[in-house]
Amino acid sequence: MASTESLNNTEKDILEAAKKVFVEKGYSGARMQAIADEANINKAMLHYYFRSKDALFDRIVDGAVEIMAREFTPVLSSEGSVMEKVEMLIDGYTKTIIENPYIPIFVLNELSQNADKYQARLKSKMEKTQFFSGFLFQIAEEQQKGILKPVGVDQFIITVMSLLVFPFVARPVFENMLGLEKGQYFEMMENRKALIKEIIHSSLVEKKNI
Amino acid sequence: MASTESLNNTEKDILEAAKKVFVEKGYSGARMQAIADEANINKAMLHYYFRSKDALFDRIVDGAVEIMAREFTPVLSSEGSVMEKVEMLIDGYTKTIIENPYIPIFVLNELSQNADKYQARLKSKMEKTQFFSGFLFQIAEEQQKGILKPVGVDQFIITVMSLLVFPFVARPVFENMLGLEKGQYFEMMENRKALIKEIIHSSLVEKKNI
DNA sequence: CAAAGGTTTATCCAAATGGTTAATACAAAG
DNA sequence: CTTTGTATTAACCATTTGGATAAACCTTTG
Numbered sequence: 458m459a460s461t462e463s464l465n466n467t468e469k470d471i472l473e474a475a476k477k478v479f480v481e482k483g484y485s486g487a488r489m490q491a492i493a494d495e496a497n498i499n500k501a502m503l504h505y506y507f508r509s510k511d512a513l514f515d516r517i518v519d520g521a522v523e524i525m526a527r528e529f530t531p532v533l534s535s536e537g538s539v540m541e542k543v544e545m546l547i548d549g550y551t552k553t554i555i556e557n558p559y560i561p562i563f564v565l566n567e568l569s570q571n572a573d574k575y576q577a578r579l580k581s582k583m584e585k586t587q588f589f590s591g592f593l594f595q596i597a598e599e600q601q602k603g604i605l606k607p608v609g610v611d612q613f614i615i616t617v618m619s620l621l622v623f624p625f626v627a628r629p630v631f632e633n634m635l636g637l638e639k640g641q642y643f644e645m646m647e648n649r650k651a652l653i654k655e656i657i658h659s660s661l662v663e664k665k666n667i
Numbered sequence: 668m669a670s671t672e673s674l675n676n677t678e679k680d681i682l683e684a685a686k687k688v689f690v691e692k693g694y695s696g697a698r699m700q701a702i703a704d705e706a707n708i709n710k711a712m713l714h715y716y717f718r719s720k721d722a723l724f725d726r727i728v729d730g731a732v733e734i735m736a737r738e739f740t741p742v743l744s745s746e747g748s749v750m751e752k753v754e755m756l757i758d759g760y761t762k763t764i765i766e767n768p769y770i771p772i773f774v775l776n777e778l779s780q781n782a783d784k785y786q787a788r789l790k791s792k793m794e795k796t797q798f799f800s801g802f803l804f805q806i807a808e809e810q811q812k813g814i815l816k817p818v819g820v821d822q823f824i825i826t827v828m829s830l831l832v833f834p835f836v837a838r839p840v841f842e843n844m845l846g847l848e849k850g851q852y853f854e855m856m857e858n859r860k861a862l863i864k865e866i867i868h869s870s871l872v873e874k875k876n877i
Numbered sequence: 878c879a880a881a882g883g884t885t886t887a888t889c890c891a892a893a894t895g896g897t898t899a900a901t902a903c904a905a906a907g
Numbered sequence: 908c909t910t911t912g913t914a915t916t917a918a919c920c921a922t923t924t925g926g927a928t929a930a931a932c933c934t935t936t937g
Contacts, residue, residue, distance in 0.1 A: 467884085482780065486695030489925060499886055504926060566776050569839040570692060576843060611845050611855060612862055619833035624825050626836065629779040633786060635821050645821060652822055656870040677914080699895060709916055714896060 468506050470496040472520075475503075475513050480559045484514055484567050518568075518575065521560045528553050533588035539599050540662060542592065544654055547621055551650050554625050555643050561625045606663050613661060620653045678716050680706040682730075685713075685723050690769040694724055694777055728778075728785065731770045738763050743798035749809050750872060752802065754864055757831055761860050764835050765853050771835045816873050823871060830863045 474496035478487045489510055493500040507513040532545045554560060568575045596613050599605045605613065624631065624646060632642055674682070684706035688697045699720055703710040717723040742755045764770060778785045806823050809815045815823065834841065834856060842852055
């Protein structure tokens with residue numbers, strides 16, 4: 458429910474504008490008036506459609522959660538080796554985040570700040586937690602069997618996510634630091650998919666000695 | 668100038684409290700009253716010592732910049748191969764951030780949002796930019812000479828920083844996701860130093876074929 | 878075309894918030 | 908002990924901001 462379908466234009470405009478302003482300014486820094494301006498509508502419309510700033514924000518979070526769930530659930534619940542799943546995640550995540558660059562920033566900035574509030578929602582709405590803990594278990598298993606290097610489950614997860622997620626979270630910093638523009642940067646992220654896979658293979662996967 | 672010396676107690680208390688509240692709530696979300704409460708002082712004292720919210724925030728940013736500059740400048744301006752420098756940075760950064768965990772969160776959350784405002788300060792205050800661009804050049808050089816794998820300068824930088832920085836930025840998320848506590852997490856980051864070096868060696872450094 | 882229901886607007890409001898001020902407490906110096 | 912400059916407090920203020928409201932405006936439909 459509540460995807461982008463079945464929304465009238467004003468509603469979509471509001472969501473787009475809100476997304477932008479919330480990401481740029483953060484929840485507290487975002488002004489309802491700024492969102493209204495960005496959407497070219499009267500401020501009262503925000504409340505007409507979404508009742509409150511909080512509700513509007515939550516709606517966007519819900520959207521993000523849904524997008525990520527759609528991305529992760531099928532991969533994590535599929536059959537296949539850890540590395541097969543990881544490679545699928547790298548491709549899928551990169552694609553999804555290039556389409557929705559606001560998501561990782563949201564997760565890090567806002568969800569970290571109100572951990573208590575959103576933690577519940579995350580764990581509940583996605584029974585995916587099953588898949589996730591199952592995935593953790595599978596990693597442990599393959600590390601024990603000698604398929605993966607025995608670096609520990611936590612380090613494995615942290616490493617993969619660092620390589621995959623950080624470039625998107627720190628995009629503003631990197632673009633500035635390396636003198637790139639948004640377009641170039643995303644192109645670079647496309648190329649990066651292959652590099653990440655190589656890095657993981659050469660450092661977290663046990664070399665086959667047949 | 669303006670290190671922690673030569674500050675009376677109230678002043679130190681304020682800075683500590685402000686650091687905490689700013690990191691937890693972000694600049695806009697932070698309330699002067701909350702900072703005062705955290706420091707157990709009257710709200711007016713904040714203005715007495717630091718004049719305004721903005722000035723107080725800037726003061727903390729300055730502190731962070733100084734700490735990081737002290738960390739990076741000597742390493743980047745030293746003699747030595749890229750990998751020697753990278754290894755020094757890994758050790759130094761990990762130590763510094765465990766002592767000042769607020770810094771990476773600050774950089775990412777706040778500095779990204781007011782890029783324009785702080786970009787200037789960063790580039791000016793540190794002529795370090797020289798050292799940095801010099802470092803970039805050295806990476807290009809070693810990649811060309813076949814010392815480092817030719818993955819490109821940008822990818823090299825992004826990869827190293829991802830592995831090193833992300834675990835600290837995403838600490839709240841990971842602690843929650845993996846069920847760890849602050850102490851355990853930092854311990855893990857200590858161990859991670861070695862792992863990061865291995866990863867970089869096995870994936871970004873050309874294998875010696877003597 | 879007129880009633881009805883949904884949409885949009887201008888205006889207003891109460892609460893929150895950064896900041897000010899004037900009075901008070903305190904400590905050091907004479 | 909008094910003076911003087913600093914530290915601290917309580918009360919107050921102006922502005923901002925999320926939100927409410929009632930009137931005006933469309934659009935649909937009977």
